Amino acid sequence: MSILQEMEEKIETNKEILATLPKNNKKNKMLYIEKVNFLQEEFNIYKKQILKEMENRFNKKTAVNEFSEFDSLSKKLENVQKDLYLLNDISTSYEKMELGKELLSLKYYYKQNLEIVNQTILNCINKFKEVGIQITLEDFKHSKYVKQYLTCIFMEKNSKNITSKKVKEKFEEIYWKCPDIIIHIELNFRQW
Numbered sequence: 001m002s003i004l005q006e007m008e009e010k011i012e013t014n015k016e017i018l019a020t021l022p023k024n025n026k027k028n029k030m031l032y033i034e035k036v037n038f039l040q041e042e043f044n045i046y047k048k049q050i051l052k053e054m055e056n057r058f059n060k061k062t063a064v065n066e067f068s069e070f071d072s073l074s075k076k077l078e079n080v081q082k083d084l085y086l087l088n089d090i091s092t093s094y095e096k097m098e099l100g101k102e103l104l105s106l107k108y109y110y111k112q113n114l115e116i117v118n119q120t121i122l123n124c125i126n127k128f129k130e131v132g133i134q135i136t137l138e139d140f141k142h143s144k145y146v147k148q149y150l151t152c153i154f155m156e157k158n159s160k161n162i163t164s165k166k167v168k169e170k171f172e173e174i175y176w177k178c179p180d181i182i183i184h185i186e187l188n189f190r191q192w
Helices: 003-020 026-062 070-087 100-107 114-130 144-158 165-177 181-191
Strands: none
Touching (some): 100 114, 100 181, 114 165, 144 165
16 A cells, blocks of 8 residues: 555544544534644654655756766867868968958058057067977068067067057167068068
């Protein structure tokens, strides 16, 4: 016999007992009310136990066992997805390095201020550094003016002040001798 059937039998039995209790005077009515209250408390306890058991069974059935290797596999997948663009045959090496935007910015240098252009030059150098290509002043061979200007930028880069007055003055000095200085720098980046 199941617990549910036992509970139904108890309820029916107690209903019969309550039906047979006399209610003809005040004393009998008080006893009847006491018995009803007692039974109500008893069945509320049963109700709480049943609800708790139902909740436990529900939680067992709906609980999802997490796959222990799921976290490590999802991290591996994320790493693979990050590097997947490198296998794309359609994209150029500049696009894969995200250097295309920087070179485009250098191409239209005249639409920007010198600080942005200098920062773009440093970004390009850092992009090459990220892929294992260390760029030095010796790599800029397109013109002597490029070397002069980048010498100033490299010196100021170390002091983290590429927007200094010294860099601006050097640019103005070289620009009057070679107005295509930024184009030459862009061409140097494109040759690698």
